[in-house]
Amino acid sequence: MAATRTPGITIGADGRFFIDKRHRGIRIGVRVGATSQEQAEQRLRTEMQQVDIDLARRPYARPTFADCAGRYLTQSQNMRSIEAIRIHVRLLVQHIGHLEPHQVHDATLAPFISARISEGACATTINRSLEVARTILHRAARSYRDEFGRPCFEALPPLIAMLPECERPPYPITWEEQDRLFPKLPAHLARMVLFAVNTGLRDSNVCGLEWSWEVPVPEIGRSVFVVPAAAFKSKRPHVVILIDVAWSVIETQRGAHPVWVFPYRGRHVGTMNNTAWQQARREVGLRGVRIHDLRHTFACRLRAAGVSAEDRAALLGHSNQTMVGHYASADVGRLLREANRVLNRHETRTVLRVANG
Structure with a gap:
């Protein structure tokens, strides 16, 4: 192939012209054949005009x-x-x-x-x-609208059928399973799941936890986090009591990000149920364990430790009453002492499979 006076047009040894050119990001490839240079140039202009027309129409084309x-x-x-x-x-x-x-x-x-x-x-x-x-x-x-402002679609899309779901019972993990699973996780994710299993917070609340929600409580020597109603499933504010392990995780996270408590590479984390979590589950033979089972685990450990139903409800955010506005009261200190009982492995070892919290 030999170049001609026009970029994008070449001529073969047999005298046939070829067009190979990119115009506005679109490749134009045409075998023009045995013709003249002028005719090949006209064909190129025609093809370029068609690309311009197609691109002009694209905003109104039927979308995929x-x-x-x-x-x-x-x-x-x-x-x-x-x-x-x-x-x-x-x-x-x-x-x-x-x-x-x-x-x-x-x-x-x-x-x-x-x-x-x-x-x-x-x-x-x-x-x-x-x-x-x-x-x-x-x-x-x-x-979506066409160039005349009319809807691109004549009717609503057909209803997509959902698969039948068999509700799976909770699977609170044992201490032995926790010891096998958590070390397999990347460090940032391990801290998040450790925090979840020691606070009972849902996936979205752990990932979305903000420093602006932290409220110091001098009477107990540490803070609580007040999750606003808009971010909590029950649509009521929830006070997160930080037992010793959870408090240790919070102290580790300080300074990592100005907004998010648990960022990853400077960005907000959308979910703990990511590839690393799923891979770790497979490696230790716990494919069926979900992130939400960490909440079930906390609930079951509270019950096994003898924490009352009323206090369990307050710690998990099930209670109809809220402590917001009263987080400096003795109730928070008492709940902290009660919740810390889950750290006693001996007392919370044997009933995890039969208690749903």
């Missing part, structure tokens, strides 16, 4: 599921669950990203579901992905 998912992620940046949403979107796009929204339904989702089952994902986890797909499709149906 990947396009809709990208827009949804952009709109969801401030959601606390954004990291978990990213994981579900990445899994979905691998299978259905190329489809238009109206092509996404139970039949086209079947390969995705089969692949996730073969990877060991449970029905509940797969359903969370399907729920994300539902949300993306419904938002797309309401928001």
